Amino acid sequence: MLSGGEKTRLALAMLVTSAANVLLLDEPTNNLDPASREQVLEALRRYSGAIVLVTHDEGAVEALDPDKVILLPDGIEDSWSADLADLVALA
Numbered sequence: 001m002l003s004g005g006e007k008t009r010l011a012l013a014m015l016v017t018s019a020a021n022v023l024l025l026d027e028p029t030n031n032l033d034p035a036s037r038e039q040v041l042e043a044l045r046r047y048s049g050a051i052v053l054v055t056h057d058e059g060a061v062e063a064l065d066p067d068k069v070i071l072l073p074d075g076i077e078d079s080w081s082a083d084l085a086d087l088v089a090l091a
Helices: 004-016 034-046 058-064 082-090
Strands: 022-026 050-054 068-071 076-079
Touching (some): 004 034, 050 058, 058 082, 068 082
Antiparallel strands (some): 068 076
């Protein structure tokens, strides 16, 4: 039996090491202990494909240093700027 966090780590490890070139992730750092969170973020930093990430985790956004952002609900695409970090916290 795996815990919820263990299942999440296993699923992300399988995705990151697969041949997929795009990952769609919804809150991948939720419910992880600090060490597991860092391992997940490190795996995502090393991932060579595109990542579409939905998160309210300001630290994850900072750690992953995104290039682009899509602002919802309007779907406006823009280049990522540290000025947008406050929006992550508000969401």
